[in-house]
Amino acid sequence: MTAKIIDGTAIAKEVRAEVKEKVAKRVAAGKPQPGLATVLVGERVDSATYVRMKQKACADLGMNSFHRPMPIDATQEEVEALVSELNADPAVNGILVQLPLPDHLDEEKVLQAIDLEKDVDGFHPINIGRLAQKGREPVFVPCTPYGCIYLLKKAGVELSGANAVVLGRSNIVGMPAALLLVKENATVTVVHSRTKNIEDVVRNADIIIAAIGMMEFVKGDWVKPGAAIIDVGINEKPDDTKKRGYRLVGDVNYEEAAEVADYITPVPGGVGPMTIAMLMANTLRAAEIQQD
Ligand code: GUN
Numbered sequence: 328m329t330a331k332i333i334d335g336t337a338i339a340k341e342v343r344a345e346v347k348e349k350v351a352k353r354v355a356a357g358k359p360q361p362g363l364a365t366v367l368v369g370e371r372v373d374s375a376t377y378v379r380m381k382q383k384a385c386a387d388l389g390m391n392s393f394h395r396p397m398p399i400d401a402t403q404e405e406v407e408a409l410v411s412e413l414n415a416d417p418a419v420n421g422i423l424v425q426l427p428l429p430d431h432l433d434e435e436k437v438l439q440a441i442d443l444e445k446d447v448d449g450f451h452p453i454n455i456g457r458l459a460q461k462g463r464e465p466v467f468v469p470c471t472p473y474g475c476i477y478l479l480k481k482a483g484v485e486l487s488g489a490n491a492v493v494l495g496r497s498n499i500v501g502m503p504a505a506l507l508l509v510k511e512n513a514t515v516t517v518v519h520s521r522t523k524n525i526e527d528v529v530r531n532a533d534i535i536i537a538a539i540g541m542m543e544f545v546k547g548d549w550v551k552p553g554a555a556i557i558d559v560g561i562n563e564k565p566d567d568t569k570k571r572g573y574r575l576v577g578d579v580n581y582e583e584a585a586e587v588a589d590y591i592t593p594v595p596g597g598v599g600p601m602t603i604a605m606l607m608a609n610t611l612r613a614a615e616i617q618q619d
Contacts, residue, residue: 333481363419459506492517542564
C-alpha cells in the first residue's frame with residue numbers, strides 16, 4: 328500500500344475540540360449556549376440514528392439540542408409551521424430537517440422555509456444558489472461536502488487547477504461537492520448513471536470524490552497514480568467473519584486504490600465523522616452570526 332490514509336476520525340476530533348473550546352469561551356463570556364433544532368418526520372431507523380448522533384454531538388460540545396419529532400403523516404402546513412416556530416425562537420441557532428422526508432411532503436418548500444441564517448445544513452435554495460454563483464458566498468455550506476473539502480485541504484492536496492471527478496449528483500453530497508470544488512478553482516467533471524466511459528473519465532482525475540452509493544464501484548486500475556480519493560460511500564458487504572454478518576465498505580475498492588493513489592480516506596473512519604463535525608462548526612457559526 329502506497330497511499331497515505333486521511334484519518335477522518337482524528338481530523339473530526341480536532342474540529343470538534345476547536346468548536347467545544349469556542350463554545351465554552353462564549354458561555355464563559357455570558358453568551359447563550361448555541362442551540363440546534365433537529366426535525367425528524369416519521370421513524371426511519373437510519374434517520375433516527377443520525378439525528379441521535381447529532382444530538383449527542385451537541386451535548387458533547389456544550390451546545391443545546393431541541394429535538395422536534397413529527398408523525399409520519401404530518402402535513403406540509405404542520406412541518407412549515409414548526410420551521411416558522413423554530414425560526415422565531417432565539418434559543419435555536421440552527422435548524423436541521425433530517426432528509427429524506429416522506430414522499431407526500433414538498434422537500435424544497437420545507438427547506439425554503441428555514442431562515443437563511445439558521446440553515447446549518449446549507450440546503451436552502453438561496454444558499455445552494457450562492458454556492459453555484461461566482462463572487463457570491465452561501466451563509467452555510469452542506470456538511471458532508473464541506474467535510475470532504477476540509478479533508479483534502481488538511482492533507483495538503485492542491486485543489487486549484489486540479490482535475491476533479493465527483494461520482495454522483497445528489498443534492499446532499501455530489502452536486503454541492505462539485506460546486507465547492509469549482510469555487511476552489513478545480514476543473515470538475517460530474518459522473519452519473521448516464522455517463523459514458525466512466526473509467527476513462529476517472530483515470531484523468533487528480534481528485535476523486537465518490538458518492539454514488541455503489542459498493543467498491545471505483546477499481547484500482549481506474550485511479551491515476553498520485554490521485555487523492557475521498558470515499559463518501561457506506562455500503563454493507565457480506566462478511567461471515569463479522570458478528571453482524573457484514574462489514575462497511577465504500578464506493579471505491581480500497582485495497583486496490585490504495586496501491587495507486589497518494590491519499591485515500593478509509594470507510595469507516597473517513598468522511599463519516601466529518602459530517603457531524605462540520606454541522607457542529609456550522610451551528611457555532613450560526614450562533615456567532617446571530618448573537619455577535
Ligand atoms: N440525510 C442524509 N444526509 C443528511 C444531511 O447531511 N442533512 C440532512 N438534513 N439530512 C441528511
